[in-house]
Amino acid sequence: MPTGVIIHVLIVICIYSILSIGLNIIMGCAALFSMAHAALFGVGAYASALLALQGFPFWLDLLAGMFIAGLISFLIGLPTLNLVGDYLAVATMGLAEILVSIFRNWDAVTRGPMGLPGIPPASLFGLTFDSPISFLGLSAVCLLIIYLLAERLAYSPFGRVLKAIREDEGAVQALGKSTFWFKMWAFVLGGATAGAAGSLFAHYFGFIDPSSFTLWIIFFLWLIVILGGLGNNLGSIVAAVCFVAIREGLRFVGLPGNVTSAIQQILFGVLLIVMTIFAPRGLIPERKYKTRYKSHAEG
């Protein structure tokens, strides 16, 4: 297989890993059933792209993408984080669709289905990342930074409260914690991460259009997050490697585009159902906390 293809696949893996880590914070740690993640990915991408097309530097549009995605997460979270799981799911689904609708129909700004072409390559500290291998370096570094931050977060006191909320929200409230704000922070941070991934996506492909940010992407991300183990960031990366490889690999089988994507959908859908029934915590469970005293149950 030509090196160019491998590098391309690795870059896509990095971007999806960043997305999954973000979703892991929202869904894995805090168990918030958010369908808005892919749309926030799109928000980051569009925001970054529009700024870059106006001539702003990469670091600025990256931060802007993260900030705007985080801000929209905040606005989305305000009315919805109070709601029970089913309602939250539908509310975020609705918001995701509204955002995608805006991408598709706000022709004046986003050029609708025609997308935004000609996004300039990223450049930082005088280096321009316009070759695939240099971009791979950039995305790998971003992934590493985000992974380390997420790990610190997941095993920090904040992370512990999130996981406690996941297990039993009522208990956490009884202990006096404002679960709403913890969930909100998780949501905003996850959204900002998606925004960062979006910015990278825009600068790598040089062209974005609404079809990259639909609900199908969320579905793919769920698979990665669940298979990798809820709350387990390393697991998400491993799962991202598997799934992106399968997805890109299927492209080379030689069947027409919509047949392969339909087959993907069936395969992944069935896999997701099987996983949910038989291994809901994922194939690789979370790291256990080290405690000073062993409980009686463990002997």
Place this chain on the structure above:
Amino acid sequence: MKMLPQLIVNGLITGGTYALAAIGYSMVYSVLKFANFANGAVAMIGAYLTFLLVTELGIYLPLAFLISILATALLGVATDKIAYKPLRQAPKISSLITAMAISFVLEAVVLLVVGAEYRPFPLPVAEGWRLGSVYITPVQTGILVASVVCVAGLWYILHKTKIGRGMRAVADNPELATINGADTDRVISAVFAIGAALAAVAGTFVGMDIALSPTMGFNITVKGFAAVVLGGMGNVTGAVLGGLILGMMENAGVWYLAGGDGRWKVTIAYAVLMFILVVKPAGLLGSKEESRVF
């Protein structure tokens, strides 16, 4: 202003189809406390079954409709047995994920078998009628009538039959119902069967009213859910009411706010949904405990 009666009538017709889909959600929710996202995909399957029976096998439309309804009802029960039953005790999030996964699988299967293009439903072309400033086609009249018949039939089942009593009992208090002799499993299967059957009717109507495409299921899911939230989760009357209101708001909204640009229809439906979720998540007829975390 001149368009208003026409908009209302169109709204009632589309709303009727949403109401039928919404009833399926409402019933499953009231019995299992679980939002069956796959209902829209099931409706899509019902639509395609009717379509294929008519176009590929040349079966007479009403008969094809009936066969499709029965087959889809079986599909509904099957999805429960295969994918939801093992997750009865699991956290809610698992069932939601599975339901979405089923939707995607069904959509992809249809895409592979039939293809992704929009297919118009072959209907006999006939003159419509004019009533004042309102124009209505025979198909639309058929939809209205059938919707009313379905809702009436459902009311009859719920209130006058043994299984209907069982459904209401389980919805109210599952343990007490079991103690009193209700066969919960049968009730749940019946709920899924009826929900799926109604979804098939709704789907076929949508197919007749607009067109068929593998992604139509998702649309129906959202509209159905919006209708249920609007009317109150777990409440069949609410579902019907929500569906009708949603249909009318959609049509009026597209006309008055978007200059008739149909692309914004879905956005308006979502906006209505969001508005209700923020203002009164319990819906017009629902109760408070269902929706809020605290």
